[in-house]
Amino acid sequence: MKKVKKAVIPAAGLGTRFLPATKAMAKEMLPIVDKPTIQFIVEEAREAGIEDILIVTGKAKRPIEDHFDSNFALEMNLKEKGKDDLFKLVTEITGLNLHFIRQSHPLGLGHAVLQAKSFVGNEPFIVMLGDDLMEDKVPLTKQLMDNYEKNHSATIAVIDVPEKDVSKYGIINPGEEIEENLFNVIDFVEKPKINESPSNMAIIGRYLLTPEIFSILENQKPGAGNEIQLTDAINTLNKTQRVFAKRFTGTRYDVGDKYGYMKTSIEYGLRHPQIKDDLKQLILDLGDEIRKQKKKVKEY
Numbered sequence: 341m342k343k344v345k346k347a348v349i350p351a352a353g354l355g356t357r358f359l360p361a362t363k364a365m366a367k368e369m370l371p372i373v374d375k376p377t378i379q380f381i382v383e384e385a386r387e388a389g390i391e392d393i394l395i396v397t398g399k400a401k402r403p404i405e406d407h408f409d410s411n412f413a414l415e416m417n418l419k420e421k422g423k424d425d426l427f428k429l430v431t432e433i434t435g436l437n438l439h440f441i442r443q444s445h446p447l448g449l450g451h452a453v454l455q456a457k458s459f460v461g462n463e464p465f466i467v468m469l470g471d472d473l474m475e476d477k478v479p480l481t482k483q484l485m486d487n488y489e490k491n492h493s494a495t496i497a498v499i500d501v502p503e504k505d506v507s508k509y510g511i512i513n514p515g516e517e518i519e520e521n522l523f524n525v526i527d528f529v530e531k532p533k534i535n536e537s538p539s540n541m542a543i544i545g546r547y548l549l550t551p552e553i554f555s556i557l558e559n560q561k562p563g564a565g566n567e568i569q570l571t572d573a574i575n576t577l578n579k580t581q582r583v584f585a586k587r588f589t590g591t592r593y594d595v596g597d598k599y600g601y602m603k604t605s606i607e608y609g610l611r612h613p614q615i616k617d618d619l620k621q622l623i624l625d626l627g628d629e630i631r632k633q634k635k636k637v638k639e640y
């Protein structure tokens with residue numbers, strides 16, 4: 341059995357939910373407090389034991405490449421000034437086996453993953469979406485890899501979402517729960533209507549796929565939103581080989597829209613050694629203020 345050593349991070353999206361901030365800047369570089377979101381993803385891959393990462397980029401994404409490269413002038417400057425902590429921060433993420441390819445036509449997630457065909461070759465591999473930050477004792481990517489070692493099958497991470505949200509996600513029609521939180525899947529459906537959704541179990545941004553997905557993607561017709569959907573290709577893959585769904589029981593932070601991004605920033609800020617005390621105080625003060633305002637409204 342081949343070991344899982346490679347990961348693909350699609351990062352060619354236009355980031356329209358964050359305009360104008362993303363007009364000339366990659367949304368993957370938006371920081372959570374002080375770390376670009378894509379760095380969290382790369383760190384999760386590294387922690388899981390992934391050896392090579394391909395980032396699929398597009399227009400305005402050069403800063404991603406620069407971020408993971410060394411910055412000699414900055415490093416010298418920090419060294420000379422004795423700022424060892426900052427030196428460590430900027431150098432610890434360089435020197436990874438990162439590869440880049442451009443997706444010239446953003447035709448959908450399935451099309452982005454197809455760009456990884458020659459990088460991946462004939463091996464199982466991981467796909468990680470940058471909008472989802474995952475926290476658990478064992479990184480979710482590693483959980484999928486462990487499952488592959490046991491079952492030799494593609495495995496897709498899912499969570500339960502409120503019914504009203506199903507049309508934002510790829511949804512599974514779960515079959516039997518073969519062990520705790522591991523499901524056979526009958527169908528995968530991309531962004532179903534609420535009243536047509538087979539369940540409320542939504543695909544989140546971690547996939548362990550087998551290389552057979554590529555020949556399916558090559559012939560994949562556009563689906564939801566007129567885009568080439570990875571979910572549709574996985575549904576076809578599931579007809580010829582078993583694809584599992586693994587329910588994630590850790591914490592997922594959705595940084596793909598403004599509210600999720602703000603919420604995550606606040607939660608991470610409350611753990612950040614430099615700002616946590618001030619931020620906590622600010623939140624307490626704001627809470628008091630909001631309660632006072634609410635009381636006033638009631639008194640009228």
Ligand code: G1P
Nearest residue numbers: 449508509510542543544545571
């Ligand atoms: C993509 C996938 C979808 C998945 C979601 C998870 O959708 O197509 O199946 O549920 O990511 O975040 P997007 O959010 O890019 O529209």
